[in-house]
Amino acid sequence: xxxxxxxxxxxxxxxxxxxxxxxxxxxxxxxxxxxxxxxxxxxxxxxxxxxxxxxxxxxxxxxxxxxxxxxxxxxxxxxxxxxxxxxxxxxxxxxxxxxxxxxxxxxxxxxxxxxxx
Amino acid sequence: xxxxxxxxxxxxxxxxxxxxxxxxxxxxxxxxxxxxxxxxxxxxxxxxxxxxxxxxxxxxxxxxxxxxxxxxxxxxxxxxxxxxxxxxxxxxxxxxxxxxxxxxxxxxxxxxx
Numbered sequence: 666x667x668x669x670x671x672x673x674x675x676x677x678x679x680x681x682x683x684x685x686x687x688x689x690x691x692x693x694x695x696x697x698x699x700x701x702x703x704x705x706x707x708x709x710x711x712x713x714x715x716x717x718x719x720x721x722x723x724x725x726x727x728x729x730x731x732x733x734x735x736x737x738x739x740x741x742x743x744x745x746x747x748x749x750x751x752x753x754x755x756x757x758x759x760x761x762x763x764x765x766x767x768x769x770x771x772x773x774x775x776x777x778x779x780x781x782x
Numbered sequence: 783x784x785x786x787x788x789x790x791x792x793x794x795x796x797x798x799x800x801x802x803x804x805x806x807x808x809x810x811x812x813x814x815x816x817x818x819x820x821x822x823x824x825x826x827x828x829x830x831x832x833x834x835x836x837x838x839x840x841x842x843x844x845x846x847x848x849x850x851x852x853x854x855x856x857x858x859x860x861x862x863x864x865x866x867x868x869x870x871x872x873x874x875x876x877x878x879x880x881x882x883x884x885x886x887x888x889x890x891x892x893x894x895x
Contacts, residue, residue: 700883710825710873710886756825769838770817770884772825 667692669773677779686742686776688757699740700758747780784808788887803859803890805874814857815875864894
């Protein structure tokens, strides 16, 4: 079975601090994709990044960076110099190459990040 | 920028009533999905749809649920006889191919009273 664990339920930081959101996944498959989504207070799910299981290169996009380590089955997300607008629930998700080619996302429980001014 | 659109944003219905949630996926996307999120909990997969048929469904997606693509643009989720525990945010999503990222709509908050 596939599982995504986000052990941090809530994190609170002060603006300009760096913060790392942890994500640990479980799967027996060798081919899979990992995602991060942001859910701001307005409720929608905003896609942030997709990473396939064969690409362990870290990625940086502005203040966001992701650290994928297959050896520890982790896909952690770091926000540098956090801002109040980063306050949201962040979900890590996993998808496999499903039968029939469909994509089914398995989500973690989310980490609620609050950035205080 | 293309986006997935869901209507209505909020629906209140009485227990036992039928409800239809509507979605307009991104126009060139081929795969469509419904997910739900009970308040404060994680997002759960309900069903995926491709080539006018269900590709995969979860154990949540029982006989009370059905999906349909009645025309070239809409994708609907019907709950035949709503229960209190169906109260949740329902998200529609679409992706261009099976291995590309899914884009989500803004959600429909369903409240069953």
